[in-house]
Amino acid sequence: MLTRLASPTHEEVYRVEDRESGLRGFIALHSTRLGPAAGGLRMRVYDGDDAALEDVLNLSRGMSYKNAAAGLPLGGGKAVIIGDPMRDKTPQMLRAMGRAINMLRGRYWTAEDMGMSPEDMAEITRETRFVAGLDTGAHASGDPSPVTARGVLGAMRAGAAQLWGTDDLRGRHVAVQGLGHVGWHLCLLLHETGARLSVADMNPAHAASTVREFGATMVDPRVIHAVDADIFAPCAIGGVLNARSIPEIKAKMVCGAANNQLATPEDADRLRARAILYLPDYVANGGGIINVAAEILQIAPRAPWVEERLGAMQARMAHILTRAAGEGISPAILADRLVEEQLLQAAG
CATH class of the missing domain: 3.40.50.10860 (Leucine Dehydrogenase, chain A, domain 1)
Structure with a gap:
């Protein structure tokens, strides 16, 4: 097997x-x-x-970085x-x-x-107990998607404060790519903040749902990255930020829930060269694994522990953005460097 x-x-x-x-x-x-x-x-x-x-x-490499960035006693798999x-x-x-x-x-x-x-x-779970994110059980944390979305929203607020001097997203135009569990919940949160939404999904029914629920504008999935928006939020598969797509991005910020958004490490510099603020994906989308970690580690009560770490994750993003700007490098490069130092120290 x-x-x-x-x-x-x-x-x-x-x-x-x-x-x-x-x-x-x-x-x-x-x-x-x-x-x-x-x-x-x-x-x-x-x-x-x-x-x-x-x-x-x-x-799995991304999960090592995500768990370390979230301050969790977990490796990556x-x-x-x-x-x-x-x-x-x-x-x-x-x-x-x-x-x-x-x-x-x-x-x-x-x-x-x-x-x-x-x-x-x-x-x-009928075959193994090493499963988290369950709906039932003494420490069940449920679907991690809503908590992931909350973490992404917090990261967006940190990015907005860096770019526009305020973390208020009211009136900001966000283009969301991918409307699965996390993408849909992110749209819900953005709608509640007063943001304007453009959305795309390979499943037209998912996009139609956000149009009905949140007054979003449906966009062809092939061009959602090129919408003239304030923020582009990749929430589907990875590798969407690449040599072809980056020249077409009109947003001033990229922050989403997708893993491995950069097709290559060089794409971080491509974004910076175009004055597009890229928020490292594994720092932005760590909310879900924080929720899951509470279950794995059997934390009780769970909610205050999760809230504390969500707040710390947003603060870490703000620190990365400020320090990267001061050093004149991409936030992605700085985030990798900080995590690699952390993993090296753990290796002894």
């Missing part, structure tokens, strides 16, 4: 296969220096196994299932993934991510 793959960058990488259920996927543990690796399980269609492997490696979640997913497949996760004996904790639901995660 688990085949270990050699990796020069990650502590453990596994191919996961179960012929009976049709399961194909990967699990990657980037680092356990700060604690057990934690990160979500996603299911999506990939252009082959190599693309899925590249995704899980990048995402991720799991992916290859397939269409609307057509290919079965209870047998989910339980097979649960058995694979259980074989790692707590070195990796999983949670809900793209293409998965709380019901799916409950199915996985």
Whole structure:
């Protein structure tokens, strides 16, 4: 079921296969220096196994950085299932993934991510206890998406204060790309603050819902990044900030919930060269893992602990933006440097 793959960058990488259920996927543990690796399980269609492997490696590294930036005693891990979640997913497949996760004996904790639901995660718990973000249980934290969205909103406020001298988002135009669990909740919060919304999703029904609920303007997903907005919020897949898209961005700030938004490290400098303020994704979107961590660590009472860390995360973003501006570098470069120093210290 688990085949270990050699990796020069990650502590453990596994191919996961179960012929009976049709399961194909990967699990990657980037680092356990700060604690057990934690990160979500996603299911999506990939252009082959190599693309899925590249995704899980990048995402698990991002989780190491995200957990460290959030000040959590957790390392970084991720799991992916290859397939269409609307057509290919079965209870047998989910339980097979649960058995694979259980074989790692707590070195990796999983949670809900793209293409998965709380019901799916409950199915996985039939085979392993190393699952968080559940709806039931003594320390259940539920769907982490609303807390992720709150963290992104807090980051936007920090960016707004840096750019415009106020964290008030009332009247600001935000272009949101991706209207899954997190993207939808972010739209809800932005609507409540009085922001104006342009939205796009590959599923037209999702976009239509935000038009009805929040008075948003629906945009073609192929050009949402180029909308003449104040803020561009990528909340779908990674790699959307690249050599092709960056010259077309009209927003003054990029801040969203998607992981690995930069296609290459050089894209951080491309954004800075165009005077676009980029808020490092793993600092902005850490709210969900904070919520999940409370469950893993069995924190009680959970709510005050989560609130304190959400506040600290927004303060950290503000610090990164101020210091990066003072040093004349991209916030992404500074954020990476701070986290790498943190991980190096943890290594002893």
